[in-house]
Amino acid sequence: xxxxxxxxxxxxxxxxxxxxxxxxxxxxxxxxxxxxxxxxxxxxxxxxxxxxxxxxxxxxxxxxxxxxxxxxxxxxxxxxxxxxxxxxxxxxxxxxxxxxxxxxxxxxxxxxxxxxxxxxxxxxxxxxxxxxxxxxxxxxxxxxxxxxxxxxxxxxxxxxxxxxxxxxxxxxxxxxxxxxxxxxxxxxxxxxxxxxxxxxxxxxxxxxxxxxxxxxxxxxxxxxxxxxxxxxxxxxxxxxxxxxxxxxxxxxxxxxxxxxxxxxxxxxxxxxxxxxxxxxxxxxxxxxxxxxx
Amino acid sequence: xxxxxxxxxxxxxxxxxxxxxxxxxxxxxxxxxxxxxxxxxxxxxxxxxxxxxxxxxxxxxxxxxxxxxxxxxxxxxxxxxxxxxxxxxxxxxxxxxxxxxxxxxxxxxxxxxxxxxxxxxxxxxxxxxxxxxxxxxxxxxxxxxxxxxxxxxxxxxxxxxxxxxxxxxxxxxxxxxxxxxxxxxxxxxxxxxxxxxxxxxxxxxxxxxxxxxxxxxxxxxxxxxxxxxxxxxxxxxxxxxxxxxxxxxxxxxxxxxxxxxxxxxxxxxxxxxxxxxxxxxxxxxxxxxxxxx
Numbered sequence: 001x002x003x004x005x006x007x008x009x010x011x012x013x014x015x016x017x018x019x020x021x022x023x024x025x026x027x028x029x030x031x032x033x034x035x036x037x038x039x040x041x042x043x044x045x046x047x048x049x050x051x052x053x054x055x056x057x058x059x060x061x062x063x064x065x066x067x068x069x070x071x072x073x074x075x076x077x078x079x080x081x082x083x084x085x086x087x088x089x090x091x092x093x094x095x096x097x098x099x100x101x102x103x104x105x106x107x108x109x110x111x112x113x114x115x116x117x118x119x120x121x122x123x124x125x126x127x128x129x130x131x132x133x134x135x136x137x138x139x140x141x142x143x144x145x146x147x148x149x150x151x152x153x154x155x156x157x158x159x160x161x162x163x164x165x166x167x168x169x170x171x172x173x174x175x176x177x178x179x180x181x182x183x184x185x186x187x188x189x190x191x192x193x194x195x196x197x198x199x200x201x202x203x204x205x206x207x208x209x210x211x212x213x214x215x216x217x218x219x220x221x222x223x224x225x226x227x228x229x230x231x232x233x234x235x236x237x238x239x240x241x242x243x244x245x246x247x248x249x250x251x252x253x254x255x256x257x258x259x260x261x262x263x264x265x266x267x268x269x270x271x272x273x274x275x276x277x278x279x280x281x282x283x284x285x286x287x288x289x290x291x292x293x
Numbered sequence: 294x295x296x297x298x299x300x301x302x303x304x305x306x307x308x309x310x311x312x313x314x315x316x317x318x319x320x321x322x323x324x325x326x327x328x329x330x331x332x333x334x335x336x337x338x339x340x341x342x343x344x345x346x347x348x349x350x351x352x353x354x355x356x357x358x359x360x361x362x363x364x365x366x367x368x369x370x371x372x373x374x375x376x377x378x379x380x381x382x383x384x385x386x387x388x389x390x391x392x393x394x395x396x397x398x399x400x401x402x403x404x405x406x407x408x409x410x411x412x413x414x415x416x417x418x419x420x421x422x423x424x425x426x427x428x429x430x431x432x433x434x435x436x437x438x439x440x441x442x443x444x445x446x447x448x449x450x451x452x453x454x455x456x457x458x459x460x461x462x463x464x465x466x467x468x469x470x471x472x473x474x475x476x477x478x479x480x481x482x483x484x485x486x487x488x489x490x491x492x493x494x495x496x497x498x499x500x501x502x503x504x505x506x507x508x509x510x511x512x513x514x515x516x517x518x519x520x521x522x523x524x525x526x527x528x529x530x531x532x533x534x535x536x537x538x539x540x541x542x543x544x545x546x547x548x549x550x551x552x553x554x555x556x557x558x559x560x561x562x563x564x565x566x567x568x569x570x571x572x573x574x575x576x577x578x579x580x581x582x583x584x585x586x
Contacts, residue, residue, distance in 0.1 A: 125507040145505055175504055188497050189510040195549055196489055196513065198568040203545035204481050204538070210575045211468060212438055214418040217482040217575070219512045220489065224572040228565035232558050239553055245497070246550050250543070252496035256488055257539050260532055265525050272521035275491040279517040282503045282510070 001094060001157060003068065003164050005029060010066035012081065014041045014054070016128060017098050018072030019136025022050045024169040027138055033062055041133045050133075063088040068161070071097040075105055075233055082109055082119075091116040094158050096165065098124050100186060101237040102149045102179035110153050120158040121149040123182065124171065125190070131227055138169065146171035149182045187241035192249060194231060195242070197224040294387060294450060296361065296457050298322060303359035305374065307334045307347070309421060310391050311365030312429025315343045317462040320431055326355055334426045343426075356381040361454070364390040368398055368526055375402055384409040387451050389458065391417050393479060394530040395442045395472035403446050413451040414442040416475065417464065418483070424520055431462065439464035442475045480534035485542060487524060488535070490517040 003009070009025060011018045014036035022032045022045060031052045036042055039056040046054055055062060063069070067090065071078045078097060089095070095117060099105055106121045113119050126144040128135055146166035150159050159176070166174040177185065200217075201224035235242060259267040296302070302318060304311050307329035315325045315338060324345045329335055332349040339347055348355060356362070360383065364371045371390060382388070388410060392398055399414045406412050419437040421428055439459035443452050452469070459467040470478065494517035528535060552560040 125505065145507065147505065173504060177505075185499070185502070185505050188499070189502065189506050193493070193509045193513045195546065196493065198564060199542055199546040199549055200486070200489065201568040201571050202564060203541045206478070206481070209478070209482065211466065212418065212440065212478050213482050213575055214438065216486045216516045219515055220486045221572055221575065222512055223509045224568045226565045226569055228562040228569070231565060232561045235553060235561060236556060236558060239556070243550065243553060246546070248496045249492060250546065253488065253492040253539070253543065256492055257536065260528060260536060263529060263532070265529060268525045268528060269521040271491060271495060272519045272524060275494040275517045276519055276521070278494050279514055282506055282514065
C-alpha cells in the first residue's frame with residue numbers, strides 16, 4: 001500500500017503532535033479524519049479545516065473505514081486502545097504511532113495485534129514545550145528527524161508507507177533504527193537532556209535569578225517546561241537506558257569537577273577542545289554559516 | 294563625567310566583544326579608537342568604519358588622550374596591561390572592562406591602580422560561540438543583561454558613566470551587583486551551564502549521533518563550542534563558586550536518578566511540576582506569546 005489522495009487516514013489523538021500531523025497532511029492535500037476524547041479539540045480542528053471529519057466518540061464506522069491509522073496518544077492509552085478496540089480496524093489496515101519510547105511497547109502491540117493488520121512504529125523527533133492542538137504547527141517537523149522503528153515482523157511495504165508519512169510531513173531526515181537502538185539513542189539525546197534541564201532548573205533557589213540570565217541558561221532550560229504526565233511515563237518506560245546515560249554523564253561531569261578542584265588547566269582545556277570539535281558535527285547547516293569564515 | 298560625542302573613548306582588545314562594543318558606539322554616533330596586538334583586526338575595523346583610529350602598537354599618545362578606556366581582554370592580559378601601562382593613562386581617566394569573573398580581579402586592579410584614575414567593573418552578559426572581530430555584532434547586546442560591578446571604592450559618578458555605556462549599547466537590562474554576588478550568580482547561570490554542556494557533549498561516543506538529534510540536544514550543547522583559553526581561565530578564577538554550584542546540581546541530578554531507580558513516579562512528576570513553574574519565570578517576553586492562550 002502507498003498513501004495517495006484517496007487513502008483513508010485516521011488520526012487518533014489530536015493534541016500537539018496529532019494536530020501537527022493533521023495540519024501537515026491537510027496542507028499537502030490529504031483528507032484527514034480524527035478521533036479525540038475532547039470534543040473541543042475536534043471542533044477546533046474542524047473549524048479551521050485541519051481535519052475533514054472527526055468525533056469524540058468511538059465511531060466504529062470511522063475506524064472501519066481507515067486504511068492507515070496514526071496513534072498520537074500517551075503510550076499507556078495507545079496500549080489500552082489497541083487491547084480494547086483493535087477489532088474495529090479494517091482488515092489490512094496499517095497502524096503507526098508517534099510514541100517516544102519503543103522497547104516494551106512495539107513488541108507488545110505487535111504480539112497482541114490481529115494478524116490481518118500491521119503495526120509499524122515511528123518516532124517524529126519534534127515537539128514543543130506547549131501542549132494541545134491550539135499549539136500544533138506542521139512546521140515543527142521541517143528540519144527535524146523522523147525515525148522508522150521496525151522489528152523483524154514488519155513488511156517492506158509497511159516500512160515504505162511509514163517513510164512516506166515522514167516525506168509528506170516534510171521531515172528533513174528519515175532513518176531507521178531497531179526499538180533497542182532507538183531507545184538507547186533517545187535515552188541520550190532526549191531524555192538525559194530533559195533530566196539535566198530539570199535538575200538545573202530546580203537546584204538553585206536564588207530569587208530574581210531571571211534578572212541576570214543570559215542566553216546560555218535560557219537555552220539549557222527551555223525544555224525544563226515539561227509535561228509531567230507524558231514524560232514521567234516515558235522516563236520510566238526507558239528506565240534502564242536512561243539510568244545508563246545518566247551514569248555516563250555523571251562520570252564525565254565528575255571528571256571535570258575533579259580537574260577544577262586540582263587546578264588542572266591543561267586537562268580542562270583538553271576537554272573543552274574535544275567538546276568544541278564534537279559539537280561542530282551537530283550544527284544543522286554548516287554550509288549556510290552567515291559569516292562565512 | 295558623562296559620555297558625550299566629544300568624549301575620547303578607547304577600546305583595548307578588538308575581538309568579539311571589543312568589536313561589538315566598537316560597532317555599537319559607532320552606530321550611536323560616537324568616535325572610537327582601538328588598540329589590539331593584531332594589526333589584522335585593526336585594519337578590518339578601520340576599513341569598515343567600526344573605529345576611526347587604531348593601532349597594533351602601544352601608542353602612548355592614543356592612551357594619554359583617552360577619557361574612557363574599555364578593556365576587552367582575557368583577564369590575565371588585562372591585569373598585566375594595567376601593571377605595565379597604567380602610567381600612560383590620562384589623569385582622571387575612567388577605565389572599565391567586560392571580564393566574566395570579578396572576584397580576584399576587581400579588588401586587585403583597584404588596589405594597584407593610580408589614585409587619579411578610577412576602575413569601575415562591568416560585565417556585558419552576551420557573547421557568541423564564535424570569536425574575533427569578524428563575528429562582532431552590536432545586536433548581541435539587544436535583549437541582554439549588563440551588570441555594573443562596583444566596590445565600596447567606586448564613586449557614584451563612575452557608576453553612572455558605566456551604566457551609560459550599557460544604555461548606549463542598548464542592553465535590555467542594567468543592574469548592579471557586588472563582585473562576590475556577581476561571581477556566585479555567574480557560577481550558576483553561565484559557568485555551570487557550560488560545564489554541563491561540555492560534559493554532555495563528551496560523555497557519549499556513539500558515532501553518527503548527529504543523524505538523530507532533536508532540538509533539545511542542540512539547545513543544550515550550543516555552548517559546548519567553547520574557547521578553551523578564555524573559559525579555562527574564567528573557570529579557575531571562580532573555582533570555589535563554580536564547585537559549589539556543580540555540587541548543588543549533582544545533588545539534584547542524583548535525586549532524580551534515585552527516584553527513577555525506585556520507580557517513584559509521583560516524585561518525578563513533582564520535580565517536573567516545580568521545574569515547569571520555575572522555568573516560566575525565565576521567559577524573555579511572556580506578554581508576546583504568539584499563541585495567546
